[in-house]
Amino acid sequence: MVRRDDGEQSVSLLGGRRSPREYSEHQRLLETELSRESAGYGAVKPLSPLPTGGVTLTWHDVNVYVPDKKNSSVFSSCQSEAPKLKRVLNNVYGAVLAGNLVAVMGSSGSGKSTLMTTLAQRNPGEVMVDADIQYNGQPATKQMRSMAGFVYQDDMFVGSLTVREHLEFAARLKMERHTTAAERRARIDTIMINLGLKKSEHTRIGVPGQKKSLSGGERKRLAFAAEILTDPPLLFCDEPTTGLDSYNAERIVSMLKEMAYHGKTILCTIHQPSSGLFAMFDQLMFLSEGRLAYMGSATNAAEFFTSLNLICPATYNAADFYIHCLAVAPGREAQSRERIKAICDNFSVSSHAKDMAVTAQYHEAAALAHTQARRYECRELTRSAVRRASWFVQLYWLTWRAFIDSMRNPAIHWIRILQKMGIGLMVGLCYSNLQYDQLGAQNLQGLMFILVTENTFPAMYGVLSLFPQELPLFLRENKSEMYSAPLFYFSKVMALVPGFILDPVIFISMMYILTSLRSDLPSVLMMYLIGVFTCNTAAACGCFFSAAFQNMSQAMAVLIPFDYLLMITGGIFINLSTLPKLLTWTKSLSWFMYANEAFSIIQWSGIENIPCENLSNSSRCLKNGEEVLNKYSFHSGDLAIDFNGFILLFTCFHILGAVALWLRSRRQ
C-alpha cells in the first residue's frame, strides 16, 4: 500500500520489494490485472512487447529528508537534541521503462534534482533517504550506480584542460578497460561532432569568473558529452538544456531521444520547454511540493488535468500551464497548497497511476523471468560498468591531469622560484661571513635552523588548500566510480613532488653561492638530499591536514599548535637532553629535529681543531665538530636514524591523508 502524507491509505501502486520469480509470474500479473479490471479498478491499457534489454527503473515510497538549518538551533550539534529535518520528497513513486525519455518538471524547489540524485544514489551524506528503488526488479545497489550516467545542473571541470583532453580523460577512466585507443577516439569525435564541440576541441575549458574560455552553453554540452561517452543504459540529466539556445537545446534532446530509441532509460529535468521540445518526450513527470502530481504521456496529462477542471487554453504552452497549476502562488499559499494536494491525491488513485504501476510490474516480471539470460545480462551490465580502467591506469591519468593543471599555471611556479631566490639572497648575505670557529658554531646552527624552517613552512602551509579546493570535483567523480579516493590523493601528491625537489635545491644552492658551507661533493649532495627529504615530509604533513579538515581555517587551527611542538623539539630552542621524560617521545615526531641533526652532522662531523681564540672563557671552547654536535645533543652516528625518521613520517602522513580523504568521500 502507498501511504499518503495525510495518513490515508490509497490503492497499491507498485507493491513492495519482490524477489526473483519465474516467467509465469508475468502471466499471473496479467490475470490479476484483468480481475482488478472486472472489479472496477479501471481499464488496463494494452501492454507493450516484452522488453529485451535495458533498464526498467521503478521507485516507490521515496522519502527524502534534509537538515532543516532554518529551524535548527546553532547549539543543536553541541547538545544531545537531534537536528531538525525537513522532508523534501514525500512518498514519491513512479516507473520508467527502457527506451523511454522522461521529462521531470515542476516549479523551482519542487524536488526534481533531489529525486534524480536519489534514484541515481548520489545524494550528499547529510541527506537521509528512505526509498525502495529497483533496477529491473532488483533492489538498487551501490554497484549498480556505475550503470548510470548523471549530468549535473552545475558543471565542474579542471579549467586548464582542453575539451578533447577532458573527454580523453573521462573516456579512459569511464569506458570499458578493453576499449582500444582507436575506438575511444572515434567515440569522442562522434560525440564532439554531434554536440557541436569539434571546433573548440583544442580550447581550454577555463574557469568562469577567472579565465573564461568556453561559453556557458559549450560547458553544458561538454558535461553532457562526458556522461554519454560510455553509452550508459540509464541516464539522468539535471537541466541539460538550461542556458542553451533553442537550436542547441533541441540538438541535445534529439540525442537523448535517439539514445532512448536504442533502449536507454532517460530522466531529464527541464524548465520551460518550448512546445517543440515538450513534444519530444515520451513521458512527463510533474512534481510539486515534494509529491508526485502526474506521470504519464502528454495526451493523458491533458485528459487528467481536464478531469480536474484544469483546462489548458489553446494558446498556452501546455508545460507552462501544468507547472503554473502546480506552483505555490505568493499571497495565495493556502489555496495553492489545497489545489496541489487535490491534484496529487487524485493522481495517486487515477487509472493513469495504475497503468504506470502495472506496466512497470509487467516489465519487471519479464526482466526477472528470463532468469538465466537476465541474470547474466544484469551481471554483464554491472560488470561492464565496474570493469573500468585498472588502478594503475587510473593513477596514471589522474597524475597526468594533475601535472597538466600544474604546468599550465606557470605564473605560480615563477613566483615561487623568485620568492625562494629572494629569501635565499637575504639569508645568504647575512651569513656571508660564516666561519668554522667558536662564533661560527652559533651562526652555523642558526643557518641550519633557517634551512629547516625554509624547507618546512612554505611546503606545509602551501598545500593546505589542495584538497578543500578540489573536493567538490573529487566527490563528484568519485561518486561516478571513476576512481578511488587514495588514487586521487596519491596523484595530487605525485604532481607536487617535482616542485618540492626544486624548492630546496634552489635555496640550498643560494646558500652555497653566498656562504662558505662545507663544499666537498659528498657534503653538498647530502645537504640537497636532506633538504628534499625535509620539504617532502613537511608537505606530507600539510597534505594530511588538508585531506582531514573541511577547510583551511580548521586545518590551521590545529596545525599551528602542532608547529610549536615541532619547533620546540627541533633542537635549537631547547637542549633535547633536558626535555621532561614524559615528553621525550615528541622529538620522534619532529622532522625539525631529524633535519636539524642531519644538517648539523654533515657540517660538523670530521671537523677537528676549532681554534679557541676570540673566547674570554676557554672552558666554553668547543674544540671540534663532535663537541659542537654534543652541545646540541646531536650524535654523528644518528644520520641513518634521521633518514629513517623522515621516511617513516612521510609514509605515515600520506597513508593517514589517503585514509582521511577516503573517509570524507564515504561521509559526503
Ligand SMILES: Nc1ncnc2c1ncn2[C@@H]1O[C@H](COP(=O)(O)OP(=O)(O)OP(=O)(O)O)[C@@H](O)[C@H]1O
Ligand atoms: N542538501 C540539502 N540541504 C538542504 N536543503 C536541501 C538539500 N537538497 C535539497 N534541499 C531542499 O529541497 C528542496 C528541493 O530541492 P531541489 O534542488 O530538489 O529542487 P528542484 O525542483 O530541483 O529546484 P530547481 O528547479 O530550482 O533546481 C529545496 O527546498 C531545497 O532547498
